[in-house]
Amino acid sequence: MSKQEVKGNLLSPLPVALVGALVDGRPNYLVIGYISPFNFGRHIFFSLFKKRYTRIGIHENMTFSVNIPSESILEQTKICGSKSGRDVDKSKLFETFYGELKTAPMIKECPINMECEVTEILDYDPNEGIIGRVVGSYADSECLDEDKLDMRKVHPFVWATGGDFNYYSLGSRLE
């Protein structure tokens, strides 16, 4: 088998997440693809383009939420990844709930939710690296098997980088 050099970052596929923040008192959600847990999962890191409307709320409150959508809300997710809160009221797409942090709006229709407080912001102009501590995690009870998440019940989807910018569904469990 031959190898060919390919341009770009090929760390792929990546989870699709909806990051939420309160902007001027209104929940706003955007798709974040460049996102990862780190520090043994105690923190979350993601890349935020400085022009995003959601950024205003993250800086204002120093909190955000991470919501994992299921395939059933693919259409609403696509709107969150293509329309800005500057032009569209994305709070109307979902039912919002709050946890311990009262400024990190979470999406009821997403089976997995986390609320985070910002611990550090890295300047990588024109992007920022946002680091948040996970303050609370929530899951739909129907997706749990004896208090543990069963991904076969979550139906998350992933997206591909490196040229193939498409969404894919999760395959079957291997082990």
Ligand SMILES: Cc1cc2nc3c(=O)[nH]c(=O)nc-3n(C[C@H](O)[C@H](O)[C@H](O)COP(=O)(O)O)c2cc1C
């Ligand atoms: C698959 C996918 C991944 C994305 N990943 C990021 C990302 O990592 N960082 C970012 O700032 N924007 C990302 N975006 C773009 C934002 O979701 C999009 O511009 C959104 O409309 C911004 O909304 P806002 O202006 O209301 O914050 C992504 C979009 C898609 C479709």
